Amino acid sequence: MKPITVEDMRALEANSDYFGVSYGELMENAGRKAAESIIALFKRCNVLVVCGTGNNGGDGFVTARFLREAGYGVLIVLLGRVGQVKEGPALANIEIVRGMGIPVVESILPEEVPKEAFDGCDLIVDAVLGTGFQGTPREPARTAIRYMNQSPAPRVSLDVPSGLDAHTGECAECVDADLVITFYAPKKGLDRYKVEVVDIGIPKKAFTHIGPGSMVGLRSRGDFVEKGGGGRLLIIGGGPYTGAPAMAAMAAYRAGAEIVTVAAPKRAADIIASFSPDLIVRPLSDEDFLVEKDVPMLKELISRHHAVVIGMGLGREPETLAAAGRIIPLCERAVIDADVLQTEIPLSGIVTPNVHEFNRLSGETLGPKDTAAAEKVRKFSAQNKVVTLWKGSPAVVSDGNEVKINSTGNPGMAVGGTGDVLAGITGAFYCRNDAFKAACAAAFISGAAGDMAFEDKGYGLVATDVIHWLPYAVKRYRHA
Numbered sequence: 001m002k003p004i005t006v007e008d009m010r011a012l013e014a015n016s017d018y019f020g021v022s023y024g025e026l027m028e029n030a031g032r033k034a035a036e037s038i039i040a041l042f043k044r045c046n047v048l049v050v051c052g053t054g055n056n057g058g059d060g061f062v063t064a065r066f067l068r069e070a071g072y073g074v075l076i077v078l079l080g081r082v083g084q085v086k087e088g089p090a091l092a093n094i095e096i097v098r099g100m101g102i103p104v105v106e107s108i109l110p111e112e113v114p115k116e117a118f119d120g121c122d123l124i125v126d127a128v129l130g131t132g133f134q135g136t137p138r139e140p141a142r143t144a145i146r147y148m149n150q151s152p153a154p155r156v157s158l159d160v161p162s163g164l165d166a167h168t169g170e171c172a173e174c175v176d177a178d179l180v181i182t183f184y185a186p187k188k189g190l191d192r193y194k195v196e197v198v199d200i201g202i203p204k205k206a207f208t209h210i211g212p213g214s215m216v217g218l219r220s221r222g223d224f225v226e227k228g229g230g231g232r233l234l235i236i237g238g239g240p241y242t243g244a245p246a247m248a249a250m251a252a253y254r255a256g257a258e259i260v261t262v263a264a265p266k267r268a269a270d271i272i273a274s275f276s277p278d279l280i281v282r283p284l285s286d287e288d289f290l291v292e293k294d295v296p297m298l299k300e301l302i303s304r305h306h307a308v309v310i311g312m313g314l315g316r317e318p319e320t321l322a323a324a325g326r327i328i329p330l331c332e333r334a335v336i337d338a339d340v341l342q343t344e345i346p347l348s349g350i351v352t353p354n355v356h357e358f359n360r361l362s363g364e365t366l367g368p369k370d371t372a373a374a375e376k377v378r379k380f381s382a383q384n385k386v387v388t389l390w391k392g393s394p395a396v397v398s399d400g401n402e403v404k405i406n407s408t409g410n411p412g413m414a415v416g417g418t419g420d421v422l423a424g425i426t427g428a429f430y431c432r433n434d435a436f437k438a439a440c441a442a443a444f445i446s447g448a449a450g451d452m453a454f455e456d457k458g459y460g461l462v463a464t465d466v467i468h469w470l471p472y473a474v475k476r477y478r479h480a
Protein backbone atom coordinates (compact mmCIF):
# COMPACT_ATOMS: atom_id res chain seq x y z
CA MET A 1 0.00 0.00 0.00
CA LYS A 2 1.44 3.38 -1.05
CA PRO A 3 2.08 5.65 1.95
CA ILE A 4 -0.06 8.73 2.33
CA THR A 5 1.68 12.09 2.74
CA VAL A 6 1.15 14.08 5.91
CA GLU A 7 -0.44 16.83 3.83
CA ASP A 8 -2.91 14.47 2.15
CA MET A 9 -3.81 13.00 5.53
CA ARG A 10 -4.45 16.44 6.97
CA ALA A 11 -6.54 17.30 3.93
CA LEU A 12 -8.67 14.18 4.40
CA GLU A 13 -9.17 14.95 8.08
CA ALA A 14 -10.21 18.53 7.28
CA ASN A 15 -12.70 17.25 4.70
CA SER A 16 -13.95 14.62 7.11
CA ASP A 17 -14.64 17.23 9.77
CA TYR A 18 -16.38 19.43 7.19
CA PHE A 19 -18.53 16.62 5.82
CA GLY A 20 -19.75 15.52 9.23
CA VAL A 21 -17.26 13.18 10.94
CA SER A 22 -15.51 15.57 13.32
CA TYR A 23 -11.90 15.60 14.46
CA GLY A 24 -13.15 14.36 17.83
CA GLU A 25 -14.95 11.42 16.25
CA LEU A 26 -11.85 10.53 14.22
CA MET A 27 -9.78 10.54 17.39
CA GLU A 28 -12.40 8.46 19.19
CA ASN A 29 -12.37 5.94 16.34
CA ALA A 30 -8.56 5.90 16.23
CA GLY A 31 -8.20 5.27 19.98
CA ARG A 32 -11.00 2.70 20.08
CA LYS A 33 -9.61 0.76 17.13
CA ALA A 34 -6.11 0.85 18.63
CA ALA A 35 -7.46 -0.47 21.94
CA GLU A 36 -9.37 -3.23 20.15
CA SER A 37 -6.22 -4.34 18.35
CA ILE A 38 -4.24 -4.32 21.59
CA ILE A 39 -6.95 -6.28 23.40
CA ALA A 40 -6.89 -8.87 20.60
CA LEU A 41 -3.10 -9.26 20.92
CA PHE A 42 -2.27 -8.84 24.62
CA LYS A 43 -4.17 -10.35 27.50
CA ARG A 44 -5.06 -8.15 30.48
CA CYS A 45 -1.92 -6.59 31.92
CA ASN A 46 -0.44 -3.32 33.17
CA VAL A 47 -0.13 -0.83 30.34
CA LEU A 48 1.91 2.33 30.32
CA VAL A 49 0.51 4.87 27.84
CA VAL A 50 3.11 7.52 27.06
CA CYS A 51 1.45 10.61 25.64
CA GLY A 52 2.57 13.86 24.02
CA THR A 53 0.55 17.03 24.23
CA GLY A 54 -0.65 16.93 20.59
CA ASN A 55 -3.35 14.87 18.91
CA ASN A 56 -1.17 11.76 18.89
CA GLY A 57 -1.28 12.05 22.67
CA GLY A 58 -5.05 12.48 22.30
CA ASP A 59 -5.24 9.11 20.57
CA GLY A 60 -3.31 7.75 23.54
CA PHE A 61 -5.87 9.10 26.04
CA VAL A 62 -8.72 7.46 24.12
CA THR A 63 -6.80 4.18 23.90
CA ALA A 64 -6.17 4.39 27.66
CA ARG A 65 -9.90 4.86 28.30
CA PHE A 66 -10.89 1.77 26.33
CA LEU A 67 -8.12 -0.36 27.82
CA ARG A 68 -9.17 0.66 31.30
CA GLU A 69 -12.81 -0.17 30.54
CA ALA A 70 -11.65 -3.61 29.34
CA GLY A 71 -10.00 -4.22 32.71
CA TYR A 72 -6.37 -3.41 31.94
CA GLY A 73 -4.25 -1.57 34.48
CA VAL A 74 -3.44 1.81 32.94
CA LEU A 75 -0.94 4.53 33.83
CA ILE A 76 -0.44 7.59 31.65
CA VAL A 77 2.85 9.45 31.48
CA LEU A 78 2.16 12.85 29.93
CA LEU A 79 5.18 14.65 28.52
CA GLY A 80 4.07 18.10 29.63
CA ARG A 81 1.41 19.59 31.86
CA VAL A 82 -2.30 18.93 31.43
CA GLY A 83 -2.68 22.64 30.67
CA GLN A 84 -0.36 22.25 27.68
CA VAL A 85 -2.48 19.61 25.98
CA LYS A 86 -3.77 20.76 22.60
CA GLU A 87 -7.21 22.31 22.73
CA GLY A 88 -10.04 20.32 21.21
CA PRO A 89 -10.54 16.55 21.43
CA ALA A 90 -7.12 15.85 23.00
CA LEU A 91 -7.83 18.19 25.91
CA ALA A 92 -11.40 16.89 26.23
CA ASN A 93 -10.08 13.34 26.44
CA ILE A 94 -7.47 13.96 29.10
CA GLU A 95 -10.24 15.47 31.21
CA ILE A 96 -12.33 12.30 30.70
CA VAL A 97 -9.33 10.13 31.53
CA ARG A 98 -8.72 12.01 34.75
CA GLY A 99 -12.42 11.85 35.58
CA MET A 100 -12.19 8.07 35.25
CA GLY A 101 -9.44 8.05 37.84
CA ILE A 102 -6.66 6.91 35.49
CA PRO A 103 -3.42 8.22 37.01
CA VAL A 104 -1.57 10.81 34.93
CA VAL A 105 2.10 11.58 35.68
CA GLU A 106 3.14 14.94 34.25
CA SER A 107 6.78 15.27 33.17
CA ILE A 108 8.26 18.43 31.73
CA LEU A 109 11.93 17.91 32.50
CA PRO A 110 13.78 14.76 31.41
CA GLU A 111 14.53 13.93 35.06
CA GLU A 112 10.79 13.97 35.80
CA VAL A 113 10.14 11.10 33.35
CA PRO A 114 9.58 8.11 35.67
CA LYS A 115 11.94 5.41 34.37
CA GLU A 116 10.60 2.83 36.82
CA ALA A 117 7.17 3.03 35.20
CA PHE A 118 8.73 2.12 31.86
CA ASP A 119 10.69 -0.78 33.30
CA GLY A 120 7.87 -2.09 35.49
CA CYS A 121 4.98 -2.28 32.99
CA ASP A 122 3.89 -5.21 30.79
CA LEU A 123 3.15 -3.19 27.66
CA ILE A 124 3.96 0.29 26.37
CA VAL A 125 1.62 2.31 24.16
CA ASP A 126 3.60 5.03 22.44
CA ALA A 127 1.45 8.10 21.76
CA VAL A 128 4.13 10.78 22.06
CA LEU A 129 4.64 12.07 18.53
CA GLY A 130 2.65 11.47 15.36
CA THR A 131 2.41 13.19 12.00
CA GLY A 132 2.73 16.63 13.58
CA PHE A 133 6.37 15.94 14.43
CA GLN A 134 9.29 17.04 12.28
CA GLY A 135 13.05 17.04 12.80
CA THR A 136 14.63 15.51 15.88
CA PRO A 137 12.86 14.98 19.21
CA ARG A 138 13.36 17.56 21.95
CA GLU A 139 13.28 16.83 25.65
CA PRO A 140 11.46 15.31 27.42
CA ALA A 141 10.25 13.31 24.38
CA ARG A 142 13.82 12.20 23.71
CA THR A 143 14.27 10.72 27.18
CA ALA A 144 10.86 9.03 26.96
CA ILE A 145 11.83 7.47 23.60
CA ARG A 146 15.05 6.13 25.16
CA TYR A 147 13.21 4.72 28.18
CA MET A 148 10.68 3.04 25.93
CA ASN A 149 13.48 1.42 23.94
CA GLN A 150 15.31 0.33 27.11
CA SER A 151 12.21 -1.27 28.63
CA PRO A 152 11.74 -5.05 28.42
CA ALA A 153 8.02 -4.50 27.66
CA PRO A 154 6.68 -4.77 24.09
CA ARG A 155 6.03 -1.43 22.38
CA VAL A 156 2.94 -0.54 20.36
CA SER A 157 3.16 2.83 18.60
CA LEU A 158 0.09 4.79 17.58
CA ASP A 159 0.11 6.08 14.00
CA VAL A 160 3.92 6.21 13.75
CA PRO A 161 6.80 5.28 16.08
CA SER A 162 7.52 8.52 17.96
CA GLY A 163 10.55 10.23 16.50
CA LEU A 164 9.84 9.06 12.95
CA ASP A 165 9.34 12.07 10.71
CA ALA A 166 6.35 11.08 8.57
CA HIS A 167 7.04 13.97 6.18
CA THR A 168 10.33 12.41 5.08
CA GLY A 169 10.20 8.87 6.44
CA GLU A 170 13.46 9.56 8.27
CA CYS A 171 14.26 8.80 11.87
CA ALA A 172 17.17 10.14 13.89
CA GLU A 173 16.06 8.59 17.16
CA CYS A 174 12.74 6.86 17.35
CA VAL A 175 10.75 4.21 19.17
CA ASP A 176 11.74 0.71 18.20
CA ALA A 177 8.13 -0.40 17.87
CA ASP A 178 7.11 -4.05 17.88
CA LEU A 179 3.84 -3.02 16.26
CA VAL A 180 2.60 0.21 14.72
CA ILE A 181 -1.14 0.74 14.65
CA THR A 182 -1.51 3.36 11.96
CA PHE A 183 -4.65 5.28 11.10
CA TYR A 184 -6.38 5.08 7.72
CA ALA A 185 -3.20 4.43 5.66
CA PRO A 186 0.52 3.80 6.20
CA LYS A 187 2.72 6.86 6.53
CA LYS A 188 6.19 7.33 5.05
CA GLY A 189 8.94 5.31 6.75
CA LEU A 190 6.67 2.58 8.16
CA ASP A 191 7.95 -0.08 5.75
CA ARG A 192 10.62 -1.00 8.31
CA TYR A 193 7.98 -1.96 10.93
CA LYS A 194 5.20 -4.44 11.53
CA VAL A 195 2.15 -2.36 10.75
CA GLU A 196 -1.57 -2.71 11.26
CA VAL A 197 -3.73 -0.23 9.39
CA VAL A 198 -7.04 0.61 11.06
CA ASP A 199 -10.02 2.44 9.63
CA ILE A 200 -11.01 5.62 11.46
CA GLY A 201 -14.30 6.32 9.71
CA ILE A 202 -13.38 9.07 7.24
CA PRO A 203 -16.61 9.52 5.23
CA LYS A 204 -16.70 8.76 1.50
CA LYS A 205 -17.53 12.36 0.67
CA ALA A 206 -14.12 13.44 2.02
CA PHE A 207 -12.61 11.67 -1.00
CA THR A 208 -15.14 12.43 -3.70
CA HIS A 209 -15.87 16.07 -2.89
CA ILE A 210 -13.81 19.22 -2.67
CA GLY A 211 -13.81 20.57 0.87
CA PRO A 212 -11.45 22.64 3.01
CA GLY A 213 -8.84 19.92 2.57
CA SER A 214 -8.18 21.53 -0.81
CA MET A 215 -6.69 24.50 1.07
CA VAL A 216 -4.31 22.37 3.16
CA GLY A 217 -0.76 23.03 2.05
CA LEU A 218 -1.85 25.62 -0.53
CA ARG A 219 1.03 27.98 -1.16
CA SER A 220 0.30 31.68 -1.59
CA ARG A 221 1.13 35.09 -0.18
CA GLY A 222 2.40 34.72 3.38
CA ASP A 223 4.34 31.55 2.62
CA PHE A 224 7.22 33.35 0.93
CA VAL A 225 9.58 36.03 2.15
CA GLU A 226 10.99 37.32 -1.12
CA LYS A 227 9.13 40.00 -3.08
CA GLY A 228 6.87 38.46 -5.69
CA GLY A 229 7.26 35.07 -4.02
CA GLY A 230 3.53 34.90 -3.34
CA GLY A 231 2.89 34.76 -7.07
CA ARG A 232 3.01 37.09 -10.07
CA LEU A 233 -0.04 36.68 -12.23
CA LEU A 234 -0.61 38.10 -15.70
CA ILE A 235 -4.15 38.57 -16.92
CA ILE A 236 -4.62 38.92 -20.66
CA GLY A 237 -8.14 40.14 -21.24
CA GLY A 238 -10.35 43.02 -22.20
CA GLY A 239 -11.04 44.75 -25.47
CA PRO A 240 -14.74 44.80 -26.21
CA TYR A 241 -15.32 44.37 -22.45
CA THR A 242 -13.46 45.88 -19.50
CA GLY A 243 -15.16 44.74 -16.29
CA ALA A 244 -14.26 41.06 -16.67
CA PRO A 245 -10.43 41.32 -16.54
CA ALA A 246 -10.63 43.89 -13.74
CA MET A 247 -12.79 41.54 -11.73
CA ALA A 248 -10.42 38.61 -12.34
CA ALA A 249 -7.46 40.74 -11.25
CA MET A 250 -9.10 41.97 -8.05
CA ALA A 251 -10.17 38.41 -7.21
CA ALA A 252 -6.61 37.19 -7.76
CA TYR A 253 -5.29 39.77 -5.32
CA ARG A 254 -7.95 38.93 -2.75
CA ALA A 255 -7.14 35.22 -3.12
CA GLY A 256 -3.49 35.86 -2.28
CA ALA A 257 -1.59 36.70 -5.48
CA GLU A 258 1.16 39.18 -4.77
CA ILE A 259 1.44 41.00 -8.09
CA VAL A 260 -1.28 41.03 -10.72
CA THR A 261 -0.73 42.68 -14.09
CA VAL A 262 -3.56 43.17 -16.55
CA ALA A 263 -2.49 43.38 -20.19
CA ALA A 264 -5.28 44.77 -22.38
CA PRO A 265 -5.75 46.65 -25.66
CA LYS A 266 -5.03 50.36 -25.13
CA ARG A 267 -8.58 51.73 -24.94
CA ALA A 268 -9.71 48.98 -22.59
CA ALA A 269 -6.52 49.33 -20.53
CA ASP A 270 -7.26 52.98 -19.77
CA ILE A 271 -10.73 52.10 -18.54
CA ILE A 272 -9.52 49.12 -16.48
CA ALA A 273 -6.85 51.28 -14.83
CA SER A 274 -9.52 53.73 -13.73
CA PHE A 275 -11.45 51.03 -11.84
CA SER A 276 -8.97 50.70 -9.00
CA PRO A 277 -5.58 52.03 -7.93
CA ASP A 278 -4.68 48.45 -6.91
CA LEU A 279 -4.49 47.34 -10.51
CA ILE A 280 -1.30 47.37 -12.58
CA VAL A 281 -2.35 47.73 -16.20
CA ARG A 282 -0.13 47.33 -19.26
CA PRO A 283 -1.67 48.77 -22.44
CA LEU A 284 -1.16 46.77 -25.62
CA SER A 285 -1.44 48.24 -29.13
CA ASP A 286 -3.96 50.88 -30.20
CA GLU A 287 -6.31 48.29 -31.70
CA ASP A 288 -9.63 47.83 -29.93
CA PHE A 289 -9.02 44.14 -29.44
CA LEU A 290 -6.08 41.76 -28.98
CA VAL A 291 -4.16 41.33 -32.24
CA GLU A 292 -1.17 39.31 -33.38
CA LYS A 293 1.23 42.24 -33.22
CA ASP A 294 0.69 42.25 -29.42
CA VAL A 295 2.37 38.84 -29.15
CA PRO A 296 6.03 39.97 -28.72
CA MET A 297 5.19 42.33 -25.85
CA LEU A 298 3.05 39.67 -24.21
CA LYS A 299 5.82 37.12 -24.62
CA GLU A 300 8.08 39.34 -22.56
CA LEU A 301 5.38 39.91 -19.93
CA ILE A 302 4.63 36.18 -19.74
CA SER A 303 8.28 35.47 -18.95
CA ARG A 304 8.06 37.76 -15.91
CA HIS A 305 4.98 36.15 -14.34
CA HIS A 306 4.42 32.76 -12.76
CA ALA A 307 1.05 32.15 -14.40
CA VAL A 308 -1.28 33.65 -16.99
CA VAL A 309 -5.06 33.90 -17.14
CA ILE A 310 -6.30 34.51 -20.64
CA GLY A 311 -9.75 35.02 -22.10
CA MET A 312 -12.13 37.22 -20.16
CA GLY A 313 -13.45 40.19 -22.11
CA LEU A 314 -11.23 39.55 -25.16
CA GLY A 315 -14.13 39.02 -27.57
CA ARG A 316 -14.04 36.57 -30.44
CA GLU A 317 -12.56 38.47 -33.37
CA PRO A 318 -10.76 35.96 -35.63
CA GLU A 319 -7.52 37.90 -35.19
CA THR A 320 -7.90 37.83 -31.40
CA LEU A 321 -8.34 34.07 -31.45
CA ALA A 322 -5.34 33.71 -33.75
CA ALA A 323 -3.24 35.79 -31.32
CA ALA A 324 -4.48 33.76 -28.35
CA GLY A 325 -3.56 30.60 -30.24
CA ARG A 326 0.03 31.88 -30.44
CA ILE A 327 0.14 33.18 -26.86
CA ILE A 328 -1.06 30.08 -25.00
CA PRO A 329 1.86 27.85 -26.09
CA LEU A 330 4.23 30.50 -24.69
CA CYS A 331 2.76 30.05 -21.18
CA GLU A 332 4.14 27.49 -18.80
CA ARG A 333 1.00 27.85 -16.67
CA ALA A 334 -2.13 29.12 -18.35
CA VAL A 335 -5.70 29.38 -17.15
CA ILE A 336 -7.82 29.48 -20.30
CA ASP A 337 -11.23 31.03 -19.86
CA ALA A 338 -14.29 32.41 -21.59
CA ASP A 339 -13.99 33.77 -25.15
CA VAL A 340 -10.83 31.89 -26.06
CA LEU A 341 -12.28 28.50 -25.16
CA GLN A 342 -12.69 27.59 -28.81
CA THR A 343 -11.98 24.36 -30.61
CA GLU A 344 -9.20 25.93 -32.72
CA ILE A 345 -7.26 27.11 -29.63
CA PRO A 346 -4.47 24.83 -28.30
CA LEU A 347 -5.41 23.94 -24.72
CA SER A 348 -2.99 23.46 -21.84
CA GLY A 349 -2.80 24.01 -18.07
CA ILE A 350 -6.24 24.71 -16.63
CA VAL A 351 -9.41 25.36 -18.59
CA THR A 352 -12.42 26.91 -16.84
CA PRO A 353 -15.41 26.43 -19.15
CA ASN A 354 -19.01 27.13 -18.23
CA VAL A 355 -21.52 24.51 -19.30
CA HIS A 356 -22.04 26.07 -22.72
CA GLU A 357 -18.32 26.50 -23.40
CA PHE A 358 -17.64 22.93 -22.33
CA ASN A 359 -20.25 21.57 -24.70
CA ARG A 360 -18.79 23.69 -27.52
CA LEU A 361 -15.30 22.34 -26.86
CA SER A 362 -16.16 18.73 -26.22
CA GLY A 363 -19.19 18.16 -28.45
CA GLU A 364 -21.09 16.94 -25.37
CA THR A 365 -24.61 18.09 -24.46
CA LEU A 366 -24.38 18.42 -20.69
CA GLY A 367 -26.94 20.39 -18.72
CA PRO A 368 -25.88 22.56 -15.76
CA LYS A 369 -26.79 19.94 -13.14
CA ASP A 370 -25.92 16.91 -15.24
CA THR A 371 -24.98 13.87 -13.18
CA ALA A 372 -22.95 12.61 -16.14
CA ALA A 373 -20.67 15.65 -15.82
CA ALA A 374 -18.01 14.01 -13.64
CA GLU A 375 -17.21 11.29 -16.17
CA LYS A 376 -17.48 13.57 -19.21
CA VAL A 377 -15.20 16.16 -17.62
CA ARG A 378 -12.71 13.46 -16.70
CA LYS A 379 -12.70 12.09 -20.23
CA PHE A 380 -12.29 15.53 -21.79
CA SER A 381 -9.40 16.34 -19.42
CA ALA A 382 -7.63 13.07 -20.24
CA GLN A 383 -8.05 13.57 -23.97
CA ASN A 384 -6.79 17.15 -23.91
CA LYS A 385 -4.17 16.68 -21.15
CA VAL A 386 -5.59 19.58 -19.14
CA VAL A 387 -7.15 20.18 -15.78
CA THR A 388 -10.77 21.15 -16.31
CA LEU A 389 -12.79 23.21 -13.86
CA TRP A 390 -16.32 22.76 -15.17
CA LYS A 391 -18.58 25.53 -13.90
CA GLY A 392 -21.83 23.59 -13.57
CA SER A 393 -23.69 23.25 -10.31
CA PRO A 394 -21.95 21.67 -8.60
CA ALA A 395 -18.60 22.47 -10.21
CA VAL A 396 -16.43 19.51 -11.22
CA VAL A 397 -12.63 19.42 -11.36
CA SER A 398 -10.61 16.73 -13.10
CA ASP A 399 -7.06 16.17 -14.27
CA GLY A 400 -8.12 13.28 -16.47
CA ASN A 401 -7.46 10.82 -13.69
CA GLU A 402 -9.00 12.14 -10.48
CA VAL A 403 -12.44 13.76 -10.48
CA LYS A 404 -13.76 15.89 -7.60
CA ILE A 405 -17.10 17.51 -7.07
CA ASN A 406 -17.20 20.87 -5.37
CA SER A 407 -19.19 21.32 -2.19
CA THR A 408 -19.54 25.10 -2.02
CA GLY A 409 -21.51 27.71 -3.95
CA ASN A 410 -25.15 28.63 -4.30
CA PRO A 411 -27.73 29.63 -6.92
CA GLY A 412 -27.19 33.30 -6.07
CA MET A 413 -23.83 33.04 -7.78
CA ALA A 414 -25.47 32.54 -11.17
CA VAL A 415 -24.85 36.21 -11.86
CA GLY A 416 -22.54 37.93 -14.36
CA GLY A 417 -18.87 38.12 -13.40
CA THR A 418 -18.57 35.21 -10.97
CA GLY A 419 -16.82 33.21 -13.70
CA ASP A 420 -14.21 35.96 -14.08
CA VAL A 421 -13.73 35.95 -10.32
CA LEU A 422 -13.19 32.20 -10.34
CA ALA A 423 -10.66 32.41 -13.19
CA GLY A 424 -8.72 35.09 -11.29
CA ILE A 425 -8.61 32.98 -8.13
CA THR A 426 -7.53 29.94 -10.14
CA GLY A 427 -4.68 31.96 -11.64
CA ALA A 428 -3.62 33.24 -8.23
CA PHE A 429 -3.40 29.71 -6.83
CA TYR A 430 -1.79 28.29 -9.97
CA CYS A 431 1.23 30.61 -9.56
CA ARG A 432 2.56 28.48 -6.71
CA ASN A 433 0.68 25.18 -6.83
CA ASP A 434 0.09 22.42 -9.31
CA ALA A 435 -2.86 22.71 -11.68
CA PHE A 436 -5.21 20.23 -10.00
CA LYS A 437 -4.57 21.58 -6.52
CA ALA A 438 -5.06 25.16 -7.76
CA ALA A 439 -8.31 24.36 -9.55
CA CYS A 440 -9.80 22.42 -6.61
CA ALA A 441 -8.87 25.10 -4.08
CA ALA A 442 -10.19 27.85 -6.37
CA ALA A 443 -13.53 26.11 -6.87
CA PHE A 444 -13.87 25.60 -3.13
CA ILE A 445 -12.86 29.06 -1.98
CA SER A 446 -14.82 30.90 -4.66
CA GLY A 447 -17.92 28.99 -3.59
CA ALA A 448 -17.16 29.55 0.09
CA ALA A 449 -16.84 33.30 -0.49
CA GLY A 450 -20.03 33.15 -2.56
CA ASP A 451 -21.80 31.40 0.31
CA MET A 452 -20.72 34.15 2.70
CA ALA A 453 -21.90 36.78 0.21
CA PHE A 454 -25.22 34.93 -0.16
CA GLU A 455 -25.72 34.85 3.58
CA ASP A 456 -25.09 38.58 3.62
CA LYS A 457 -27.05 39.67 0.56
CA GLY A 458 -29.13 36.74 -0.67
CA TYR A 459 -30.12 36.95 -4.32
CA GLY A 460 -28.95 40.57 -4.40
CA LEU A 461 -25.32 39.46 -4.46
CA VAL A 462 -23.10 40.52 -7.34
CA ALA A 463 -19.66 39.26 -8.36
CA THR A 464 -17.83 42.06 -6.55
CA ASP A 465 -19.48 40.86 -3.30
CA VAL A 466 -17.80 37.50 -3.84
CA ILE A 467 -14.48 39.35 -4.18
CA HIS A 468 -15.24 41.22 -0.95
CA TRP A 469 -15.75 37.96 0.96
CA LEU A 470 -12.77 36.16 -0.57
CA PRO A 471 -10.11 37.14 1.98
CA TYR A 472 -12.42 36.11 4.81
CA ALA A 473 -13.01 32.73 3.20
CA VAL A 474 -9.29 32.26 2.58
CA LYS A 475 -8.52 33.23 6.17
CA ARG A 476 -11.11 30.81 7.52
CA TYR A 477 -9.94 27.82 5.53
CA ARG A 478 -6.29 28.42 4.66
CA HIS A 479 -4.89 26.43 7.55
CA ALA A 480 -7.83 24.08 7.65
Ligand SMILES: NC(=O)C1=CN([C@@H]2O[C@H](COP(=O)(O)OP(=O)(O)OC[C@H]3O[C@@H](n4cnc5c(N)ncnc54)[C@H](O)[C@@H]3O)[C@@H](O)[C@H]2O)[C@@H](O)CC1
Nearest residue numbers: 013026027053054055056129130131132133136137138159
Ligand atom coordinates in the same frame (compact mmCIF):
# COMPACT_ATOMS: atom_id res chain seq x y z
N1 LIG B 1 -6.12 15.54 13.09
C1 LIG B 1 -6.99 14.55 13.29
O1 LIG B 1 -8.15 14.67 13.07
C2 LIG B 1 -6.54 13.28 13.76
C3 LIG B 1 -5.26 13.13 14.19
N2 LIG B 1 -4.89 12.00 14.70
C4 LIG B 1 -3.62 11.90 15.41
O2 LIG B 1 -3.00 13.14 15.48
C5 LIG B 1 -1.65 13.03 15.08
C6 LIG B 1 -1.20 14.36 14.59
O3 LIG B 1 -1.45 15.26 15.64
P1 LIG B 1 -0.78 16.67 15.76
O4 LIG B 1 -0.82 17.33 14.45
O5 LIG B 1 -1.40 17.33 16.92
O6 LIG B 1 0.72 16.39 16.04
P2 LIG B 1 1.46 15.33 16.97
O7 LIG B 1 0.66 14.99 18.15
O8 LIG B 1 1.95 14.25 16.10
O9 LIG B 1 2.71 16.17 17.39
C7 LIG B 1 2.54 17.45 17.95
C8 LIG B 1 3.19 17.48 19.29
O10 LIG B 1 4.55 17.20 19.15
C9 LIG B 1 5.32 18.22 19.71
N3 LIG B 1 6.53 18.35 18.92
C10 LIG B 1 6.65 18.79 17.65
N4 LIG B 1 7.92 18.73 17.24
C11 LIG B 1 8.64 18.25 18.30
C12 LIG B 1 10.03 17.95 18.49
N5 LIG B 1 10.93 18.18 17.54
N6 LIG B 1 10.39 17.43 19.66
C13 LIG B 1 9.49 17.19 20.63
N7 LIG B 1 8.17 17.47 20.51
C14 LIG B 1 7.75 17.99 19.35
C15 LIG B 1 4.44 19.44 19.68
O11 LIG B 1 4.81 20.34 20.67
C16 LIG B 1 3.08 18.84 19.92
O12 LIG B 1 2.85 18.65 21.28
C17 LIG B 1 -1.64 11.91 14.11
O13 LIG B 1 -0.38 11.29 14.02
C18 LIG B 1 -2.67 10.98 14.71
O14 LIG B 1 -2.08 10.17 15.69
C19 LIG B 1 -5.85 10.97 15.01
O15 LIG B 1 -6.42 11.34 16.22
C20 LIG B 1 -6.92 10.89 14.00
C21 LIG B 1 -7.54 12.19 13.78
Ligand SMILES: [K+]
Nearest residue numbers: 129158160162
Ligand atom coordinates in the same frame (compact mmCIF):
# COMPACT_ATOMS: atom_id res chain seq x y z
K1 LIG C 1 3.41 7.75 18.14
